[in-house]
């Protein structure tokens with residue numbers, strides 16, 4: 001009998017579905033694949049207005065997401081050998097539909113299952129993955145692999161293109177700027193992860209899967225990212241609380257604070273960025289050994305609460 005793999009995911013633009021299709025493509029005739037999308041009750045807008053986009057931050061960061069639809073009953077009819085769980089970070093946390101699913105009763109579908117997470121990000125996914133690890137533990141799942149795809153362009157370039165993509169809906173290259181998101185070449189080359197997944201599954205050796213995935217380059221990670229995320233998440237937590245004092249999602253009373261957050265974030269990114277990059281570099285040198293340890297930790301699957 002062919003192994004059964006559940007591929008569970010949320011995607012707004014279809015990028016993550018493409019990534020998952022690429023990873024599973026080479027093994028599609030050797031396993032039974034069940035693709036099940038997670039769907040919000042009310043879809044998030046795309047393209048977003050700036051207000052809609054930044055208004056999604058507080059509930060994303062505080063893990064109070066908008067509801068998702070229940071999974072179809074047919075998803076529960078099979079006993080899966082593996083779950084591939086695809087998600088994307090929003091504001092350094094799992095996207096709202098991902099969190100909503102992981103908090104829902106349907107997360108029982110993960111119980112006692114080995115899970116490979118697949119992250120489709122711009123490039124800041126560390127804190128989100130820590131949260132997902134925690135939810136998986138609570139659901140009784142066993143994390144057995146992690147594959148991360150990010151935009152390989154320089155940080156500021158990927159920020160400019162993600163802004164064009166989110167607010168204009170344009171992923172394609174234009175002017176001096178490349179295409180947004182995970183580059184097409186990286187999406188198609190993700191097919192290299194399919195074979196190790198199948199091999200370790202059929203050999204009953206999932207315990208060794210992450211080593212093989214890492215050898216295939218599944219988790220590219222630079223030390224600078226650890227510092228940037230640690231700084232970012234502290235600020236987001238502050239702003240999330242400050243904005244929520246004025247009301248819930250979409251509340252006109254909080255629009256002023258949302259736009260204040262947006263403006264300060266853009267100033268921090270584009271104007272203060274050279275300064276923060278310099279201080280991050282100094283920190284990188286001063287805390288070199290700790291950061292090397294941190295990078296090794298984030299490439300692996302263990303979960304230490306409050307690591308971020």
Ligand SMILES: Cc1cc2nc3c(=O)[nH]c(=O)nc-3n(C[C@H](O)[C@H](O)[C@H](O)COP(=O)(O)O)c2cc1C
Pocket residue numbers: 010011012013014015016017053056088089090091092093120121122123124125166181
């Ligand atoms: C509201 C929002 C916030 C995002 N925040 C982050 C982030 O913190 N880190 C990151 O690497 N990417 C971030 N992204 C990019 C997404 O992780 C993802 O790569 C992109 O939205 C495409 O995913 P899709 O498959 O859902 O279309 C964000 C995207 C959105 C829409």
